[in-house]
Amino acid sequence: MAAAMRPFRVIVLAALGLASTGPLGAQTLDSIEPFRMLRSLQFVQDSVVLGDHSAADMQRFMLETIDSRLRSSDASVFEEPRNVDAALIYAMSGGNPATLEFLVARDVDGNFDNRVTDALRKYLSGKGTLIAKxxxxxxxEYRDQKIGPYLALVAGNVTITRDPAAALKFYDWARLTAPGTIVEEAALRRSLSITLDTGMVEKGAAYSNRYARRFLHSPYASQFADLFVRLVVDHFDKLDEQYILTTLSFMDEPRQREVYLRIARQAAINGNTELARLGASHAKALSGQVDDGMDALADLYGGVADVSTGSVEAAMQAILDISDENLSPSDRALRTAAQAVAEEVLRLPVMESPTQADSTTPVAVIPETASDDPTAMTAAERAAAPVPVADKPAGTSEEGTANDPAFQSFVDTGRSKLEEIDKLLNEESATR
Structure with missing residues (x-):
């Protein structure tokens, strides 16, 4: 057994009333009632979601041990209702579905409720929607029983597609009756997902705050982070900035910085410049003294946000100064897309045709600047300068201008560039 399992082996064996030394023989296990073994499994699973990942191996060991005990038990063992509950909870806690089938087939005395076992067998075989009602x-009916929170969690899972509001009620009941457990962790995470899909921003904010306070060290916390980033980016206009700061304050600084960067990144892609700058600035403030490349990411996402402002040239230069070594392929694609956007913002359209150039018709021109190089103009000067447009010859309509070869070439080039940008951003979204 791995060294990481040993502390949990001692605790679990003590809970079972067995000696913590010597071999754990099959004959000894056969003397333990299943409901006592289930308590140890629950302790281990709750320890995992509370942050002790060393318990994960012990969880697998306990599942295998309980499976063996249930299959070898005499039918009379299940005359004890607590052992029936243990078998059902085991099945709903990641146990072997075939074991439940085995026990139900041997239940000639009717110790198991056929309604519950039939529902669970369908659920575990992927047919949960058939038994939602x-x-x-x-x-x-089972609200005050040991299996109550687990049944509520399963009921939420099978109801979610048909009636999200009803599923939310099941999850609320499950988490409130099993606080600090793997049941509460799963119920909170799934509740947050429902609120995002249904636009319940206030409830989503409350669920995410609870999760951050209780289960940040769960192995499933990365799923919560995905949901939280989505909540902030999609509904920033409805959230108080203080809520974001408070929820993230429960995390250690490296986790905070990672989430701020993810918020800044997605906000930059979505065009939410205010949020992108906010996320980038907070991430930068948490960088510390270690140069791990995270500063470069904060600069990139903040720079992408600034591309749409008046400081396009400065923002673009800051982005281009970032070394490729500090960027992933998807971040380099994001920078390329931002560069293409900046070029479109800065590029002045030239709409004169060769025919018009030979004409004696006067043409409006950009006023001369102090420099002979047009690129020396600032973004503000370019924005203020009149766009060069050829006067229309007598008898020429707006349609005639649109049909001009040079004009059409300009339009086609712009459309091609925008399609290229769209493609880059779509590829970026696909990598998330």
Missing amino acids: SLAEMVP
Whole structure:
């Protein structure tokens, strides 16, 4: 057994009332009732979601051990209702579905509720939507039983596509009756997902704050981070900035910085310049003294946000100064897309045709600057300068201008560039 498992082995064996030394023989395990073994599994699983990842190996060991015990148990063992509950909770806690089938087939005395076992067997075989209604009716009946929170969690899972509001009620009940457990962790995470899909921003903010306070060290916390970033980016206009700061304050600084960067990145892609700058500035403030490349990412996302402002040239130069070594392929694609946008913003259209150039018709020109090089103009000067447009010859309509070869070439070039930008951003979104 791995060294990381040893502390949990001692705790679990002590909980089972066994000696913590010597071999753990099959004959000894056969003397332990399943409900006592289940308590140890629950302790281990709750420890995992609370942050002790060394318990993960012990969780697998306990699942295998309980599976063996249930299969070898005499049918009379299940005359004890607590052992029936243990078998059902085991099945809903990542246990072997075939074991539940085995136990139900041997249940000639009717110790198992056929309604519950039938519902769970369908759920575990991927047919949960078929029993959503019947399971929802059973949840209140088992509300005060040991299996109650687990049944509520399963009921939420099978109801979510048909009735998200009802699923949310099941999850609320599950987490409130099993605080600090793997059931609460799963219920909170899935509740947050529902609120995002249904636009319940206030509820989503409350769920994410609770999750951040209780389960940030869960192995499933990365899923929460994905949902939280989505909540902030999609609904920033409805959220108080202080809420974001408070929720992230429960994280250590490296985690905070990672989430701020992810917010800045997605906000920059979505064109939310205010949020992109906010995320980038907070990430930069948390960088510390270690040069791990995160500063470069903050500069990139903040720079992408600034491309749409009046300081296009400065923002673009800052982005181009970032070394490729500090950027992933997807971030380099994002920079390329931002560069293409900046070039379109700065490029002045030239709409004179060769025919018009030979004409004696006067043409409006850009006023001369102090420099002979037009690129020396600032962005503000370019914005203020009149766009060069050829006067229309007598008898020429607006359609005639649009059909001009040079004009059409300009339009086609611009469309091609924008399509290229769209492609880059679509590729970027696909990598998330």
